[in-house]
Amino acid sequence: MSDKHLEHLKSIFLKSVTAVQPEDLIKNSVTIENSNLIVNNDIYKVNKPCYVVGFGKAVFGMAITLESILGANLQEGIVTVPAGIFEKILQRPEYSKIRFVEGAVNNLPDENAESGAKQIKDLVEKLQEDDLLIVLISGGGSALLPLPKHPATLSEKLNVIKGLAAGGADIQELNCVRKRLSVLKGGGLAKLAYPANVISLILSDIIGDPLDYIASGPTTPNFDSSNAAVKIIEKYSLYDKLPHSIRLLLESENQSNDDGSDRTILNGQFAHVRNYIIGNNDIAARAALKQATALGYQSFVLSTSVSGEVDRISKIYAELARQVASLINSNKTDRENLKLFLKTFHADLNISESTINEIINLDFNSSAVGVCLIFAGEPTVVVKGNGRGGRNQQLALGFSIEINKFDIKSANISFLSCGTDGIDGPTDAAGAVGSSNLVNNALEENINPTQFLSNNDSYSFYSVFNSGHNLIRTGHTGTNVMDIHLLIVAPV
Structure with a gap:
């Protein structure tokens, strides 16, 4: 990744934050x-x-x-x-x-x-x-x-929510109980x-x-139905463990809203x-699009609804980058592979049919600068290690490891993942930048990125790699519309 691409990614991201x-x-x-x-x-x-x-x-x-x-x-x-x-x-x-x-x-x-x-x-x-x-x-x-509603206390209410979260309750279930209490x-x-x-x-x-x-x-x-919260609590076998105040409150909520x-x-x-x-994040993504276009990139917003687990999203982005790099460096007219790929991973990227049709008809060779694909949303991380990091740094590092497996020589590929609030996990960074040559450059510095990734220690990796220059630090931005993901695929 060149210094130019690093600066371009920073510039595009900051424009998106400014817009919100x-x-x-x-x-x-x-x-x-x-x-x-x-x-x-x-x-x-x-x-x-x-x-x-x-x-x-x-x-x-x-x-x-x-x-x-x-x-x-x-x-x-x-x-x-x-x-x-x-x-x-x-x-x-x-x-x-x-x-x-x-x-x-x-x-x-x-x-x-x-x-x-x-x-x-x-x-x-x-x-x-x-x-x-x-x-x-x-x-x-x-x-x-x-x-909390009377007679529940804040600590009692929080313990119920923590118990549900620990039991595997999803965000819809947690919100249902929160609202009821x-x-x-x-x-x-x-x-x-x-x-x-x-x-x-x-x-x-x-x-x-x-x-x-x-x-x-x-x-x-x-x-929500009057007994929806009770059913959720019972689903996770917590009702019998509830304090008397919470049970009293739930029993009194006996009529539909x-x-x-x-x-x-x-x-x-x-x-x-x-x-x-x-x-919302659509405003941020559109501002990123405007800045990327001003920098000369063939630019497109693919989705503002990215969700799913970071490990899976990193693999999807890497495969997308590989396919775009292939289209940039060939005279292929058949883009059905790209269309099939985008449809296959619709559930993760939430790309509409109309957007898919637009993207496969783009002229990927129309810009000598390259292509910039823009995403927004909020993936999640399954924490398996005890390192320090956040979902954005984890995604950028995971992408770098996945794209390295393709050994692409015909394009420079760079990727930014940052939170618009400026804070990614318990760190002082908004996120980080990855690239197709990050793994090889890290190994030359005697740093093994895979070990950091498996320990959820992406912040520690980016703090030492390239003297920390790939970390994006903005401080608290004063806003929050989830995350911005930027993928640049540029000809060599």
Whole structure:
């Protein structure tokens, strides 16, 4: 991999992060004109008291920018943000009508986060029909909104969730139980705010932008059956182990959320709430596309919904790179192999039929600079070792090992995997860059990348390899729309 490709990958990634900065997303979505609050072309009168609440990794920037737009219209606000955020990237404003509460150390619910959630509850449940509540939501919001229903305690609730996770419960099952045990999640916040009008501005960190998953859906109705949480807990043989308070709570939740009598719900949504997705990974991917094209690459966004296990994704990306390298360096007109490959791994990459048809018809030789394929999403890592790293560094290293097996001489292949929040696992890196020559270069430095990969020790590898230059360090970016993956295949 050349220094040029390394710099290009960094430049493309940073453009994608810049495009989803919360301050700009708020400015692009919210304005005030002649006493009208305009949100994505919808108009609201602001001749009424305005209140703001928020929770998540990116809501500080959202809140400060929104306050500057609302001006004297803002009466009061409470926003919960990750612990230590002011020390790491931000300075607490000298004067603000918004109270900022730090909590959720290491993105885990704690007493400070519970206190902040309680303050949010106290604010929203006093609102009246003439009030306007603006809710700011971003990734990490669930951990900052951990207010259990009476009589359960936070520690009891967390122990239930930990037990389910340890037993193999998936994210849908965990969210179902979280919502059932929480005051504000699963539409609880919106119900408490009734009859005030509610506007929810959301920076999505989940594939497909499902409103009921982002921060566990505080402003969207919960249509899980009344006994769904009990069935999940029973499935993992935990019901008999529950503390009395949790069992009492579950037994009291004996009616469906949507029994037709809830006057706050109309046509499947809260009648007094409007939810707006103001930012997601599609925006980041499109910004990456624009920058890659400006650098001269034949560029394409293949998917913003990449999921699955990192080990499998690394193999898929390596095979894709091999096929693109073959097309770049030949006069082949038959691209059915590429089409079949993309269809075969549809479940992992979530590439649409129309996108597949577009990509196989690309002129891979139209640019002397090369091809840049862009992906976004959030794969997962199965931790087998005790090393230090994150899913992005693990993916970049795994890709490098897989692409090396093809021994491609006809193309320079580089790959970047980074988290848009700037933090990949318990490290100070956003991610890393791999390449088709990384393994050979590492062996020349007497470093065995396979040993680091098998121990989930990708950060240690990248810290010593190439003097650490392949690590991408941005610090906390103040935003979070999952991960960006960039694959460059360039002629030699």
